[in-house]
Amino acid sequence: xxxxxxxxxxxxxxxxxxxxxxxxxxxxxxxxxxxxxxxxxxxxxxxxxxxxxxxxxxxxxxxxxxxxxxxxxxxxxxxxxxxxxxxxxxxxxxxxxxxxxxxxx
Numbered sequence: 001x002x003x004x005x006x007x008x009x010x011x012x013x014x015x016x017x018x019x020x021x022x023x024x025x026x027x028x029x030x031x032x033x034x035x036x037x038x039x040x041x042x043x044x045x046x047x048x049x050x051x052x053x054x055x056x057x058x059x060x061x062x063x064x065x066x067x068x069x070x071x072x073x074x075x076x077x078x079x080x081x082x083x084x085x086x087x088x089x090x091x092x093x094x095x096x097x098x099x100x101x102x103x104x105x
Contacts, residue, residue, distance in 0.1 A: 002021070002035065002037070003019070003021070004020075004029070004045075019035070026046045027052055034063050037064060037065060038067075038068045040060050040071070042060075042071070043071075052085075053084075054099065
């Protein structure tokens with residue numbers, strides 16, 4: 001298991017099976033510091049606060065093993081909208097379908 005957190009709000013017992021990146025944004029961590037994954041979950045995580053969603057999706061794609069899956073949950077806060085780098089608003093699902101190699105279920 002790998003976790004990324006800018007601020008650790010709780011303390012967790014040390015576990016050799018877990019790798020926790022603290023105090024850095026996902027976007028700033030080189031891919032080589034991560035292990036490849038079969039499953040990436042982001043529940044109110046990086047994707048819900050990033051200003052560079054395409055960078056995050058590319059990083060997830062690069063870290064995913066062939067045949068792996070990514071589950072992202074943003075909650076109602078995002079209203080299903082995204083603002084791109086041109087400051088234009090898009091429906092998130094349409095933006096992902098049109099700008100990434102991901103399938104939306």
